[in-house]
Amino acid sequence: MVESLFLLVCLLDLLVQSSCLHTEKKAACTIEDRMADCSHLSLKEVPTDLPTDITGLDVSHNMLRALPGPALARYPKLVLLDASSNDITHLESGMCLALPLLRDLILHRNEVHLLIDKDLFNCTNLSLLDLSFNRLKLHGEPFLPLKSLTTLDLSANSLISARLGIVPQLWNLDTLILSKNFIKIFKSDDLSFLSNSSIQTLIMSSLPLKTLQPGCFQQIRGLRNLVMDGSVLSPQLTAKLSEELSGTSIASLSLQNNRLVSLTDTIFKGLQDTNLTSLDLSSNSLVSLHNSPFKWLGTLEILSLNESNLKHLTSTSFIGLGNLRFMNLTRALVKSHKSSYPIIDNFSFSPLTRLETLLMDHTAFQGITADLFSGLESLRHLSLSWSSVGLRTVNNGTFASLSRSPLRTLDLTATDILRLDPGAFSGLGNLTKLLLGSNFISQTLTGEEFQGLYNLEELDMYHNKRIILSPLSFNHMRSLRTLILGLALAQNQDFNPSPFQLLHNLSTLDLSNNNIANVMEGLLEGLEKLRVLRLQHNNLQRLWKSAYPGGPVSFLRGLHSLEILDMDSNGLDEIPLTGLSGLAQLRELSLAGNVLDHLRDSIFDDLTSLRFLRLQRNLITLVPPGVFGPALRNLSVLHMERNPFDCTCESILWFVNWLNTTNASVPQRSSEYICNTPPAYFNKSVDQFNTLSCKDMAPFYILYVMNSVLVLVFMVGSLLFHFQGWRIKFHWEVMVNRTLGFAEPGLGEVRFEYDAYLIHAQADSTWVDRHLLPLEEDKQYTFFVDDRDAVPGRSQLESIVEAMRSSRKIVFIVTEKLLNDPWCRMYKAHQAMHQVIEDSRDSVVLVLLEDIPDHRLSRDLLIRKGMLKSHCVLHWPLQKERVQAFRHKLRVALGSSNSVQ
Ligand SMILES: *[C@@H]1O[C@H](CO)[C@@H](O)[C@H](O)[C@H]1NC(C)=O
Ligand SMILES: *[C@@H]1O[C@H](CO)[C@@H](O)[C@H](O)[C@H]1NC(C)=O
Numbered sequence: 001m002v003e004s005l006f007l008l009v010c011l012l013d014l015l016v017q018s019s020c021l022h023t024e025k026k027a028a029c030t031i032e033d034r035m036a037d038c039s040h041l042s043l044k045e046v047p048t049d050l051p052t053d054i055t056g057l058d059v060s061h062n063m064l065r066a067l068p069g070p071a072l073a074r075y076p077k078l079v080l081l082d083a084s085s086n087d088i089t090h091l092e093s094g095m096c097l098a099l100p101l102l103r104d105l106i107l108h109r110n111e112v113h114l115l116i117d118k119d120l121f122n123c124t125n126l127s128l129l130d131l132s133f134n135r136l137k138l139h140g141e142p143f144l145p146l147k148s149l150t151t152l153d154l155s156a157n158s159l160i161s162a163r164l165g166i167v168p169q170l171w172n173l174d175t176l177i178l179s180k181n182f183i184k185i186f187k188s189d190d191l192s193f194l195s196n197s198s199i200q201t202l203i204m205s206s207l208p209l210k211t212l213q214p215g216c217f218q219q220i221r222g223l224r225n226l227v228m229d230g231s232v233l234s235p236q237l238t239a240k241l242s243e244e245l246s247g248t249s250i251a252s253l254s255l256q257n258n259r260l261v262s263l264t265d266t267i268f269k270g271l272q273d274t275n276l277t278s279l280d281l282s283s284n285s286l287v288s289l290h291n292s293p294f295k296w297l298g299t300l301e302i303l304s305l306n307e308s309n310l311k312h313l314t315s316t317s318f319i320g321l322g323n324l325r326f327m328n329l330t331r332a333l334v335k336s337h338k339s340s341y342p343i344i345d346n347f348s349f350s351p352l353t354r355l356e357t358l359l360m361d362h363t364a365f366q367g368i369t370a371d372l373f374s375g376l377e378s379l380r381h382l383s384l385s386w387s388s389v390g391l392r393t394v395n396n397g398t399f400a401s402l403s404r405s406p407l408r409t410l411d412l413t414a415t416d417i418l419r420l421d422p423g424a425f426s427g428l429g430n431l432t433k434l435l436l437g438s439n440f441i442s443q444t445l446t447g448e449e450f451q452g453l454y455n456l457e458e459l460d461m462y463h464n465k466r467i468i469l470s471p472l473s474f475n476h477m478r479s480l481r482t483l484i485l486g487l488a489l490a491q492n493q494d495f496n497p498s499p500f501q502l503l504h505n506l507s508t509l510d511l512s513n514n515n516i517a518n519v520m521e522g523l524l525e526g527l528e529k530l531r532v533l534r535l536q537h538n539n540l541q542r543l544w545k546s547a548y549p550g551g552p553v554s555f556l557r558g559l560h561s562l563e564i565l566d567m568d569s570n571g572l573d574e575i576p577l578t579g580l581s582g583l584a585q586l587r588e589l590s591l592a593g594n595v596l597d598h599l600r601d602s603i604f605d606d607l608t609s610l611r612f613l614r615l616q617r618n619l620i621t622l623v624p625p626g627v628f629g630p631a632l633r634n635l636s637v638l639h640m641e642r643n644p645f646d647c648t649c650e651s652i653l654w655f656v657n658w659l660n661t662t663n664a665s666v667p668q669r670s671s672e673y674i675c676n677t678p679p680a681y682f683n684k685s686v687d688q689f690n691t692l693s694c695k696d697m698a699p700f701y702i703l704y705v706m707n708s709v710l711v712l713v714f715m716v717g718s719l720l721f722h723f724q725g726w727r728i729k730f731h732w733e734v735m736v737n738r739t740l741g742f743a744e745p746g747l748g749e750v751r752f753e754y755d756a757y758l759i760h761a762q763a764d765s766t767w768v769d770r771h772l773l774p775l776e777e778d779k780q781y782t783f784f785v786d787d788r789d790a791v792p793g794r795s796q797l798e799s800i801v802e803a804m805r806s807s808r809k810i811v812f813i814v815t816e817k818l819l820n821d822p823w824c825r826m827y828k829a830h831q832a833m834h835q836v837i838e839d840s841r842d843s844v845v846l847v848l849l850e851d852i853p854d855h856r857l858s859r860d861l862l863i864r865k866g867m868l869k870s871h872c873v874l875h876w877p878l879q880k881e882r883v884q885a886f887r888h889k890l891r892v893a894l895g896s897s898n899s900v901q
């Protein structure tokens with residue numbers, strides 16, 4: 001019926017959003033580490049298709065009616081069998097026979113009724129048997145064979161007696177649970193079946209117990225822990241219980257929630273002959289502790305009175321608890337709107353000379369009086385958080401009664417403090433931890449408030465009203481390691497000089513939620529040991545703007561040890577280049593909820609230890625490797641969800657590939673990493689970005705690169721050609737000639753008829769006669785001079801060609817006149833060049849009688865000075881004394897080699 005209803009609902013659901021399959025139970029058993037999980041499968045029988053070597057089988061929440069031996073015999077290695085929440089009505093003797101190794105059998109919430117002798121016959125190896133929430137009816141001695149059993153849970157079985165057998169059995173039993181049965185009377189010999197067992201713990205909670213017969217615990221004198229929570233125990237019955245426990249090994253007694261409203265002075269008298277160390281009386285609505293009820297409990301170390309309704313503690317309340325180490329008074333004194341404030345008398349705690357921990361959270365009492373805590377000579381931890389004790393102003397008298405205690409931690413969280421007076425904690429020189437959060441402190445901290453706290457390591461002032469810091473605020477607490485000032489500071493403080501500079505040991509600083517907008521660069525200077533810095537929810541964006549007057553403020557500079565930095569929600573839209581530099585130890589960086597968009601390259605370069613990066617809820621569009629490469633390299637967790645990603649190849653390709661290959665955890669990766677642009681990807685997951693579309697662009701990219709290179713080469717080429725073309729042409733032609741075989745004949749092999757062919761303008765013949773021809777006189781050189789040596793009758797052209805060929809050098813005597821002589825220009829020069837190129841000779845010598853610019857030479861003679869070796873370009877000197885040098889140079893030029901390098 002229920003099933004079909006479920007199906008119907010599912011079908012309807014299917015029509016709406018086809019989510020039926022998601023809420024469906026799993027379809028088959030799952031196996032992990034040889035443990036088979038077959039729970040919630042509506043099984044009617046033990047599955048027969050599992051691996052036979054499984055050691056654990058969970059068939060809970062099914063519809064099994066029995067655990068038949070033959071079916072289970074398939075799994076002889078089973079150590080654990082969980083068949084809770086089925087419809088099993090009886091146990092079969094074959095089961096344990098089939099499962100010789102079975103140790104834990106859990107049959108919680110079944111219908112097992114009759115349990116007879118043979119049912120557990122061969123269960124000797126069983127260690128845990130849970131038959132809670134069945135309908136057990138025992139016949140004979142069903143538990144007798146369980147020689148190895150250590151834990152037996154028979155809670156909620158409607159048993160009316162604790163007597164589970166007659167003959168001594170269950171030698172190894174450690175824990176017996178009989179809670180929630182109908183046991184009203186606990187008879188003397190009920191537990192005699194445990195007389196030879198080693199039982200340590202007996203849990204008998206929520207019983208309608210009325211009578212304890214004498215000697216009912218004498219059979220189990222080794223009992224150490226007794227839990228009798230949640231029954232209604234009258235003071236008389238409680239006193240009887242103490243009496244019955246007398247002489248046992250009882251160490252811990254739990255009497256929670258027993259409606260024990262008051263404790264008489266003799267109620268625990270019977271326990272004086274025990275070594276009880278722990279007594280739990282919590283949740284009893286206890287109203288009074290008159291007449292020293294604990295005076296019998298000299299060995300008690302732990303007392304829990306939490307959740308009481310105590311009205312008045314007096315100096316006699318705790319008499320006798322000289323060994324107490326721990327007392328829980330949380331919510332033990334409360335004020336209802338009708339009642340008045342409970343009262344704690346002076347010296348109430350004075351008997352507790354060894355008390356180390358006193359928890360008084362969520363209490364209300366009239367006030368901290370001068371000797372309230374006097375006598376707590378060993379107190380190390382006092383907690384008054386969320387208490388209503390009229391603190392308001394803490395002055396040097398408030399905790400004076402603790403000045404003889406070696407107090408280490410004082411928790412005053414949410415105690416309505418408005419003000420700390422000078423010397424408020426001056427007697428607490430051993431204090432290492434002071435918690436003052438969630439109060440209403442509103443004052444300038446001059447430093448004198450914390451006078452005497454030289455050992456303080458942790459100061460928590462999170463969430464106060466309006467604290468103003470001064471340079472000496474922490475002057476008396478130089479050992480401080482943790483300073484929490486979140487949501488506490490008054491606005492518009494400039495912290496100059498920095499109040500933190502004295503705190504050289506500071507390791508954690510929380511300045512979050514303060515709307516801080518203005519700090520100096522030196523705020524955190526010298527905090528070499530700072531590991532954790534919380535600055536979230538402030539207003540620091542202006543400080544990191546490049547437009548900030550004087551440049552961005554590098555207030556993190558020098559924090560070499562910083563490991564955790566939180567700057568969420570600061571309105572940051574820029575991270576300056578040096579903003580995060582030097583933070584080589586940083587493991588966690590949180591910048592969520594800012595308005596960061598384009599980040600500068602290499603801002604994260606120094607963060608080589610980064611493992612956690614949170615950048616969610618910013619305006620980041622592109623994720624380029626230049627910015628994020630170093631930050632993402634060794635990351636364990638990345639939060640960058642909810643940014644308006646631009647899903648184009650340039651912006652996101654690298655990130656998509658990183659996401660695909662990273663081992664880092666990226667929560668909400670498929671649901672919250674959404675493209676905003678371009679329109680084609682709008683509102684789609686970044687995961688859906690098609691990386692192949694970028695690969696298609698690769699050939700185009702190559703084409704683009706090639707094109708650019710070509711254009712560049714062309715441009716450079718044209719420029720080069722424009723300015724140096726002649727040189728290229730010249731050397732090219734020379735090279736072609738040489739490679740085609742018109743190589744220059746070996747030096748000295750060819751004998752020239754003339755040493756030089758002289759080309760000059762007619763008008764310059766006087767100069768030639770005067771300065772060149774004299775060189776011929778001592779038979780040093782032979783020159784060919786047109787008008788003198790041309791063979792008459794021969795054509796002029798022919799003679800020029802012939803003469804040039806048989807001259808070793810061609811000497812131009814360059815003047816304006818030569819350049820203007822068409823014959824010379826048009827023919828002789830061309831021929832000379834031809835000759836030079838054809839012969840691969842470097843045979844031209846220029847003698848410049850006047851200053852002729854290079855461009856005129858090239859235009860008119862097709863020659864540039866640059867073509868020639870420098871010693872082949874000679875200038876006729878104006879000064880006479882240099883003529884000798886000119887001659888020498890001419891000889892060098894005429895004698896130089898003709899080969900072109
Ligand atoms: C108990 O377990 C041991 C192995 O630990 C096995 O040899 C023995 O047969 C088991 N006993 C029974 C009664 O199954
Ligand atoms: C099972 O228990 C019965 C009765 O104690 C005993 O006779 C038999 O030998 C046991 N079988 C095994 C395999 O332990």
Ligand SMILES: *[C@@H]1O[C@H](CO)[C@@H](O)[C@H](O)[C@H]1NC(C)=O
Pocket residue numbers: 168169171196
């Ligand atoms: C008592 O328990 C021990 C093991 O702890 C066992 O050897 C002994 O036989 C038991 N005696 C009786 C009378 O059951």
Ligand SMILES: *[C@@H]1O[C@H](CO)[C@@H](O)[C@H](O)[C@H]1NC(C)=O
Pocket residue numbers: 247248249273274275
């Ligand atoms: C309590 O402890 C003392 C000393 O440790 C011991 O002599 C005494 O027997 C113990 N009392 C009980 C009831 O166990």
Ligand SMILES: *[C@@H]1O[C@H](CO)[C@@H](O)[C@H](O)[C@H]1NC(C)=O
Pocket residue numbers: 282306307328329330331359
């Ligand atoms: C003290 O009592 C409170 C309130 O019942 C409880 O929450 C807390 O766990 C107790 N503390 C210890 C250390 O037992």
Ligand SMILES: *[C@@H]1O[C@H](CO)[C@@H](O)[C@H](O)[C@H]1NC(C)=O
Pocket residue numbers: 396397423
């Ligand atoms: C406490 O402060 C008051 C003034 O505020 C001063 O007179 C007194 O001497 C101080 N007591 C101690 C013990 O410092």
Ligand SMILES: *[C@@H]1O[C@H](CO)[C@@H](O)[C@H](O)[C@H]1NC(C)=O
Pocket residue numbers: 403404405406407427428429430
């Ligand atoms: C702090 O503790 C030391 C021992 O640890 C003790 O000598 C000293 O007196 C204590 N100081 C105060 C103010 O309690």
Ligand SMILES: *[C@@H]1O[C@H](CO)[C@@H](O)[C@H](O)[C@H]1NC(C)=O
Pocket residue numbers: 656657660661687689691
């Ligand atoms: C992710 O990587 C695998 C191989 O490592 C590749 O087959 C797959 O196409 C990649 N997916 C994307 C979206 O790049």
